[in-house]
Amino acid sequence: MTTVEASGRRLEDQHQHRWRRFKSGAMSALAVLSAAAVILPLGFVLFHLLLQGASSVNVDFFTRTPAAPGSPGGGMANAIAGSAELLALATALGAPIGVLGAIYLSEYSSPAVAASIRFVADVLNGVPSIIWGVLVFGVVVVPMHGFSTLAGAVALAIMMIPLVLRTTEEVLLLVPGGYREAALALGIARWKIVVHIVVRTASRGIVTGVLLAVARISGETAPLLFTAFGNLNWNLGLTQPIAALPLQIYTYAVSPYEDWHRQAWAGALVLISLIFLLNLSVRFLTRAKRL
Amino acid sequence: MPLPAEKTELEDSPIPVGKAASPWGNATFRSVALAAALVAVAILLLLVWQLVSDSLPTLRAFGLKLLASEDWNAGAEEYGALPFIYGTVVTSAIALVLAVPLSIFTAVYLTDLAPVWIRQPLVSLIEMLAAVPSVIWGLWGIFVLVPWLRTAVFPALRAVLGPIPGVGSLFSGPIFGLGYLSAGIIVAVMIVPIVTAVSREILRSVPNLQREAAYALGATRWEVTRIAVLSYARRGLLGAAVLGLGRALGETMAVTMVIGNSPQISASLFAPGYTLASVIANEFGEAGADRMYTSALFELGLILLVITVVVNVGALLLVRAATTKGGSRFA
Numbered sequence: 001m002t003t004v005e006a007s008g009r010r011l012e013d014q015h016q017h018r019w020r021r022f023k024s025g026a027m028s029a030l031a032v033l034s035a036a037a038v039i040l041p042l043g044f045v046l047f048h049l050l051l052q053g054a055s056s057v058n059v060d061f062f063t064r065t066p067a068a069p070g071s072p073g074g075g076m077a078n079a080i081a082g083s084a085e086l087l088a089l090a091t092a093l094g095a096p097i098g099v100l101g102a103i104y105l106s107e108y109s110s111p112a113v114a115a116s117i118r119f120v121a122d123v124l125n126g127v128p129s130i131i132w133g134v135l136v137f138g139v140v141v142v143p144m145h146g147f148s149t150l151a152g153a154v155a156l157a158i159m160m161i162p163l164v165l166r167t168t169e170e171v172l173l174l175v176p177g178g179y180r181e182a183a184l185a186l187g188i189a190r191w192k193i194v195v196h197i198v199v200r201t202a203s204r205g206i207v208t209g210v211l212l213a214v215a216r217i218s219g220e221t222a223p224l225l226f227t228a229f230g231n232l233n234w235n236l237g238l239t240q241p242i243a244a245l246p247l248q249i250y251t252y253a254v255s256p257y258e259d260w261h262r263q264a265w266a267g268a269l270v271l272i273s274l275i276f277l278l279n280l281s282v283r284f285l286t287r288a289k290r291l
Numbered sequence: 292m293p294l295p296a297e298k299t300e301l302e303d304s305p306i307p308v309g310k311a312a313s314p315w316g317n318a319t320f321r322s323v324a325l326a327a328a329l330v331a332v333a334i335l336l337l338l339v340w341q342l343v344s345d346s347l348p349t350l351r352a353f354g355l356k357l358l359a360s361e362d363w364n365a366g367a368e369e370y371g372a373l374p375f376i377y378g379t380v381v382t383s384a385i386a387l388v389l390a391v392p393l394s395i396f397t398a399v400y401l402t403d404l405a406p407v408w409i410r411q412p413l414v415s416l417i418e419m420l421a422a423v424p425s426v427i428w429g430l431w432g433i434f435v436l437v438p439w440l441r442t443a444v445f446p447a448l449r450a451v452l453g454p455i456p457g458v459g460s461l462f463s464g465p466i467f468g469l470g471y472l473s474a475g476i477i478v479a480v481m482i483v484p485i486v487t488a489v490s491r492e493i494l495r496s497v498p499n500l501q502r503e504a505a506y507a508l509g510a511t512r513w514e515v516t517r518i519a520v521l522s523y524a525r526r527g528l529l530g531a532a533v534l535g536l537g538r539a540l541g542e543t544m545a546v547t548m549v550i551g552n553s554p555q556i557s558a559s560l561f562a563p564g565y566t567l568a569s570v571i572a573n574e575f576g577e578a579g580a581d582r583m584y585t586s587a588l589f590e591l592g593l594i595l596l597v598i599t600v601v602v603n604v605g606a607l608l609l610v611r612a613a614t615t616k617g618g619s620r621f622a
Contacts, residue, residue, distance in 0.1 A: 024511035031404050034396035035413060038487065041480045042420045045431045052434075100327030108321055109328070119607070120331050126603035127596065128541020130568045131338070134575065134592045138341045158334055165331060191320035219424025222543040222568070226576045246426045250544060253430045261434065268427045275422050 046272075053269030056262050061270075066232045066248075072259045076267050078234045079248040085236055086152050086228060086244055087218055094157035095210045098164025099199075105165070106172035107194050118169070121162035130222040132158050137226045149235075149242040152228025156220065160213045167209030171202045208285045215278035219271060221246040245271050338596070346590035348583055357590060363554040363570075365578070370587035372594060374554040378471065378564035379595070382546060383539035385475025385560070390483045391532045397483075398490035399516055403502075414491075421484035429548030432477045437549055440476070441468030445561055464559035469551035472560040477545045486535040489610060493527035494520060496614050527613025533606035541599050543568040567595040 060075045067074030105114040132155045140151040175198050183193040199206070221244075224230070229241035230251060236242070245267055252264035349357060349370060360371030397417075401410055445466045452462040497520050505519035521528070551563020552573060571588055578584040 020511050020514065024513035027513035027516070028404055031396045031400035034393045035400045035405070038393055038397050038483050039413070039416050039420070042416060042423070044435070045423060045427065048431060048435050049427070097327045097330050100324045101331060102328075104321075104324035104328040108324060117328050117331055120335055122607055123600060123603060124331060124335060126537050126599060126607075127338070128543060128568055128599055130541065130543040130571055131342075131592055131596055134571060134589065135338050135341055137575065138345055138589075139337065161334070162331055165328075190317050192316070194320070215422065219422075219426065221424070221426040222572055225572055229576070246424060246544075249430060250426050250548075253426075253433055254548060264430055265434075268430050272423065272427060275424065276419065279418070279422055 049265065049269045049272060052262070053265035053267075056266035057269055061263070061266055065234055066263075067259075069255070069260075070257050074263075076243075076245065076248055076263065076270075078231065079243040079245045079267070080270070081234075081236060082149075082228070082231070082243040083218065083245040085149060086156060086224070086242065087214055089149070089153035090156035090160055090217060091210065091214055093153060094160030095164050095213070097157075098161045098213075099168050099206060099210075101161070101165045102168035102172055103194060103199070105169045107198065114169075118166070121165050124158075124162040125166070128222075129159060129220055130225075133223040133225055133227055136223070141227060144239065146239070147227060147229030147241040149228060149238045149240065152224050152242060152244065155223040155227045156217045159217050159220065159223065163213040163216060164209055167212060168202075168206050171205030171209065172198060174205070175201050204285060208282050211278055211282050211285070215275050215282070218278070219246055219275055221250050342589055342593040342596060346586055346593050348586035349590050350586075352583070357587070358594075361556060365574070365581070365584045365587075368583060370583070370590075372567075372591055374556050375565050375567045375570050375591060376594065377556045378550065379540055379566040379568070379598075381471050381560070381564065382474045382478055382542075382550065382566060383536055385472060386478035386482055386539040387532060387536055389476065389479035390486055390535060393479075394483050394486035394531070394535070395490050395521075395528060397487050398494050399520070401487075401491050402494040403516055403520065404512070417484050417487055420480075421488075425481065425542065425544035426548075428477055428481055429545035432473065432545055432549040436477065437468045437473050440473055441466055445472070449561070460558045461560045464557070464561055466561045467551060467563055469549055470559075470561050470563045471550065471557075474546045474550040474564075474566070475560070477549055478539045478542050481542060481545060482535040482538045485538055486531050489531035489534055490528055493524045493531060493610070493613050496527070497523050524613065526609055530606050530609025530611075530613055533602060533609060537599050537603040537606055540602060541568055541595065543572050547572045567591050567598075571595070 060073065061077075062075060062080065063077050064073070064075035065078045066076070101117070105117055109117070136151050136155040136158070140154050141147055144151070179197055179201065180193055183197050184190075224244050224247050228244050228247065230247040231241045231243040249264050249267040249271065252260040252267065255261070353360075353370065357370050357372050358376070359373065360369070361373045362369040362371045363374060401413060405413065445468075448462050449466065453459050501519040501523055502515050505515040510518060546566055547569035550566060550569060552565055552569060553563040554565045554570070555562070557564065571592055575585075575588050578588055
């Protein structure tokens with residue numbers, strides 16, 4: 001090999017090496033840009049919520065019901081109270097079923113049964129939320145001859161069950177088997193061990209899971225459209241249509257009235273603050289201790 | 292968490308152990324727990340039964356013709372599902388095309404490239420993104436995104452891509468603002484968090500040995516990512532994308548607010564359309580006592596359910612096979 005050939009080869013190698021380095025750098029830059037692009041919409045949406053909504057979040061917003069369509073003023077007091085009632089009812093219905101189901105999976109069932117129920121829960125979690133509205137319309141609204149608080153709460157509870165079931169089971173499986181064995185050795189009844197030792201040890205994690213589920217369903221609109229239906233007046237009764245914050249935001253956003261658009265932004269700002277607050281408390285709970 | 296020492300003694304036990312354990316306690320508790328676990332199964336069965344039985348009137352009257360017909364006019368008893376299926380597929384496809392590359396690149400950044408101090412804050416931000424409800428994306432879409440797209444982005448797209456033969460037909464025709472492309476973009480924003488989170492979990496499960504081996508061969512950073520990480524994880528990443536697809540297909544509120552709600556099939560992505568989920572959201576309440584109309588909407592719900600369940604189960608299996616832990620928390 002002559003020296004000329006060798007140096008030519010080296011030059012080529014160097015050239016190729018530089019090209020590979022460049023490509024690597026370019027791809028890294030692309031990854032950084034992607035991450036930035038992913039976060040960008042969050043920044044925009046929060047910016048606009050504050051810009052458009054903050055000025056309309058006032059005392060009236062929290063204390064008054066909607067004004068007549070088109071006329072200015074009024075607030076979303078009934079929607080906030082309605083959302084609180086719907087979420088409380090849904091949690092009361094859905095969380096115990098989810099937690100008990102998870103207890104069965106982690107403490108009693110065979111691995112095969114646990115795996116299949118887990119799979120069913122995963123399938124349920126993937127069902128579009130509008131479908132739950134359709135189901136509850138058929139199962140609750142039609143037999144009761146009308147939209148109602150109860151129907152809305154059932155729709156949200158159905159969404160909660162698989163969420164809570166999955167998170168709770170994961171937490172229960174983290175409780176060391178030694179605790180159960182030690183208690184069994186003391187002659188304590190199996191169900192008392194589960195309730196007083198396993199669940200109590202995992203209680204923080206269970207609460208976290210329930211809070212996460214509440215945060216997930218608190219912004220849900222689709223399953224409430226033809227169950228809770230919405231209401232421009234006060235109602236907290238179980239058998240009448242009830243207002244909910246996400247529903248009200250939707251109704252106002254697609255309405256032709258300027259003042260309602262303003263209130264939709266305010267409602268959205270309040271809703272997102274609530275959801276972030278819930279998520280923040282979850283983070284606080286999980287940071288404090290592992291379980 | 293260890294139990295406090297003083298509570299391990301029987302007399303001080305918080306657990307009532309004095310009486311002889313009743314044989315009923317165990318059996319009762321066990322059956323209650325079993326019943327709760329079976330509620331999940333019952334819900335699924337109830338859902339399928341309800342949707343099938345309520346779609347029977349239109350299934351009987353029109354059979355599969357409903358799937359093939361383009362005309363949707365409740366007044367004239369014309370129920371064609373095609374425009375809705377088309378709209379659902381097109382918006383989801385747009386969302387995937389936009390969201391999947393972004394999400395995978397972001398996941399690569401999070402697992403292999405980003406400085407360690409930046410990773411956790413970035414993950415938190417993406418979780419915040421996931422927590423924004425659909426109706427708020429819709430609100431933002433109507434008043435901020437769509438006006439901007441209509442005046443700035445779409446005309447530019449039409450000018451640049453419109454004249455290209457083939458692809459051009461997607462980007463031609465009048466611009467309304469509300470339409471397939473606007474809806475697809477909003478859905479993309481909404482599925483990015485889940486696709487990123489699952490992709491990140493998949494990439495983290497790639498053994499470091501893979502990466503080290505590639506580095507030892509003299510690979511650059513990108514080559515390591517491409518050869519050792521992405522190709523190793525491709526099945527799981529496909530699962531992440533399919534999971535995103537499952538979400539996109541069923542996305543309701545934001546899509547309903549920005550797609551224009553017009554039951555037609557148009558080649559142009561600027562044109563207004565309709566999806567399965569949004570027609571149910573808009574018309575279910577109105578259908579009221581009209582038995583055929585309600586039944587047609589139930590059937591659309593059934594179609595949507597079947598599509599999303601098939602897609603989700605496929606995604607679950609792909610992701611499950613790819614992660615060593617078995618099972619994903621994201622389905």
